[in-house]
Amino acid sequence: MNDGPALPGSDDENVVVTPGDVTSIGDPATGGGGVATGGAAIAASLTSDPDVLNIAFVTGSGDVQFIQVAVADLIQEGAGGGDVVVDAELTALSGDVISSGSGAATPIGTVAVAANLGEHGDLSLSFVDGDDHLQLIETNVAELLQA
Secondary structure, three states: OOOOOOOOOOOOOOEEEEEEEEEEEOOHHHOOOOEEEOOOEEEEEEEOOOOEEEEEEEOOOOOEEEEEEEHHHHHHHHHHOOOEEEEEEEEEEOHHHHHHOOOOOEEEEEEEEEEEEOOOOEEEEEEEOOOOOEEEEEEEOHHHHHO
């Protein structure tokens, strides 16, 4: 059972697919593949009670990951401008599960995320995932936050 927020796509959410940049950086010496570009479309949703911003994206290795950040943390912490470090929940869905059409998502747990939410909804996130790859995400979530 998952004690964290519901995954994106719950009935009470408005899911927006928006353009964005995903960059995955791994260690080529350990088979990490160096720098790889992920998907160009990012699914974003906002749950209520509490308000949690869900970002789903395709990594450079073809896996899907879900990062969930409390909106209050982004707004309160980001009031002074610049990057802030917030806690977020990370869940992964491997490329094998996606291609087979069945399987379970893997909860990675709480990760520290360097986040920046601009006044026009521009969001950038960077964090280390469960495979020790640095994920850099840039998108705009203004449509969700204004709703």
